[in-house]
Amino acid sequence: MSVHAARSRCHLALLTLPMLPMLLMFSAATGCQSAPAIADAPQTVFPTTPLKQDFATITATGLSCPLCANNIDSTLKKLPGVQTVDIDLNTGRITVGLFGKAKPSKASLATAVVNAGFTVLSVE
Amino acid sequence: MPSPTYRLPIQQSLAAAVAAAIMLLLGSSIVSAQEATSTPSTTQPAMGHFAFRETLRYSQLGTDPVSGDTDQHMLVAQSTLQYGVTGSFSLTLDIPAILADIRRTSSGSTDTDSGFADITLTAKYRVWQHDSSPLNTTRLSVTGGLELPTGDGAYSSDSVDPIAGLVLMSIIDRWGFTQAIRYKFNTSGSGHGTKLAGDGSADAFRHDTALLYRLDPAVYSAQTKAAVYAMLECNGLYETNGDYELNLAPGILYEATTFAVEFSIILPVYERINYRAAGSWGLALGVRFLF
Numbered sequence: 344m345s346v347h348a349a350r351s352r353c354h355l356a357l358l359t360l361p362m363l364p365m366l367l368m369f370s371a372a373t374g375c376q377s378a379p380a381i382a383d384a385p386q387t388v389f390p391t392t393p394l395k396q397d398f399a400t401i402t403a404t405g406l407s408c409p410l411c412a413n414n415i416d417s418t419l420k421k422l423p424g425v426q427t428v429d430i431d432l433n434t435g436r437i438t439v440g441l442f443g444k445a446k447p448s449k450a451s452l453a454t455a456v457v458n459a460g461f462t463v464l465s466v467e
Numbered sequence: 468m469p470s471p472t473y474r475l476p477i478q479q480s481l482a483a484a485v486a487a488a489i490m491l492l493l494g495s496s497i498v499s500a501q502e503a504t505s506t507p508s509t510t511q512p513a514m515g516h517f518a519f520r521e522t523l524r525y526s527q528l529g530t531d532p533v534s535g536d537t538d539q540h541m542l543v544a545q546s547t548l549q550y551g552v553t554g555s556f557s558l559t560l561d562i563p564a565i566l567a568d569i570r571r572t573s574s575g576s577t578d579t580d581s582g583f584a585d586i587t588l589t590a591k592y593r594v595w596q597h598d599s600s601p602l603n604t605t606r607l608s609v610t611g612g613l614e615l616p617t618g619d620g621a622y623s624s625d626s627v628d629p630i631a632g633l634v635l636m637s638i639i640d641r642w643g644f645t646q647a648i649r650y651k652f653n654t655s656g657s658g659h660g661t662k663l664a665g666d667g668s669a670d671a672f673r674h675d676t677a678l679l680y681r682l683d684p685a686v687y688s689a690q691t692k693a694a695v696y697a698m699l700e701c702n703g704l705y706e707t708n709g710d711y712e713l714n715l716a717p718g719i720l721y722e723a724t725t726f727a728v729e730f731s732i733i734l735p736v737y738e739r740i741n742y743r744a745a746g747s748w749g750l751a752l753g754v755r756f757l758f
Contacts, residue, residue: 460555
């Protein structure tokens with residue numbers, strides 16, 4: 344290995360140092376706590392029969408912020424029969440207003456949320 | 468040897484850039500959120516949706532050791548279009564446009580350059596995700612892409628350069644932490660002096676760290692329509708020719724449900740640069756729209 348290559352690798356190793364203080368700040372601020380591992384629940388297989396009710400409630404995790412959650416709003420509203428979507432970031436509860444004769448199934452609602460990048464716990 | 472000047476009519480370039488931006492805006496749908504200005508994150512548009520982001524970066528540069536040009540002011544307008552192929556796989560197209568005022572040492576005059584830099588095509592795949600509560604999440608993504616030599620003269624690396632990277636993001640309550648690393652393999656190298664960091668003849672390793680803190684609201688509710696974050700970024704660029712720069716960028720991010728605005732100040736904290744002009748300071752302004 345040339346001296347130049349060895350020096351380059353040494354430099355690369357040193358480059359990891361600046362990120363450590365910010366990682367430590369993050370760890371200290373959050374306490375590295377782990378929230379209840381509700382997302383570790385086994386994957387549920389949701390029924391594919393169309394819903395008959397006017398409202399469905401989806402519980403999801405990992406919503407992180409208003410714009411992230413807007414992915415859910417957009418994907419759900421693409422489904423036929425979905426009229427309104429209200430998202431409570433604090434509880435992870437997504438209330439879906441349904442209309443018409445061709446309403447979506449629990450499975451299609453869950454798939455839409457998963458395709459938006461989030462984890463679905465339940466669809467009621 | 469002075470680097471060649473590549474000049475396009477400014478009005479023509481700006482008109483093309485504005486037209487491209489409008490077309491992209493009209494076609495965009497979802498924006499990636501909780502993403503700091505200069506640090507890639509693991510967020511992406513939902514499957515079948517587009518995201519569009521426009522970031523303006525102004526930087527004041529020192530003397531270019533190759534061309535001898537001084538008092539350089541550079542504005543980089545980066546248009547980013549992202550498409551969600553699946554819920555965990557996305558494609559991204561970055562198109563940087565440059566506008567620069569440069570004082571030529573050779574002639575003593577001040578010239579204005581404009582043009583496009585190299586476009587980059589990147590694929591991002593989320594390999595791991597743990598959503599631990601309604602709000603909290605930790606995600607790991609791998610990225611790979613190509614920088615294509617589409618840029619104008621001194622704003623191009625003149626080669627097809629593969630890029631590989633890794634991004635880890637964790638959001639816990641009001642805090643967000645992102646760590647990204649990217650390595651660009653320069654396959655042939657620019658035959659002339661480059662004006663852009665990481666586009667010279669050497670490989671480039673970027674390490675970006677971002678820390679976000681949600682200032683408002685303290686607690687989300689069903690009525691929450693926006694959030695304000697304080698950002699602190701630490702962005703480093705090491706090139707295998709020995710050049711290294713490390714910037715700190717404090718800033719603020721406002722996210723509504725249909726748009727987001729971000730602003731940060733770029734402050735160099737360490738520079739050892741011999742092959743291009745070093746930056747003295749900079750500003751970054753980003754806008755994301757939701758249609």
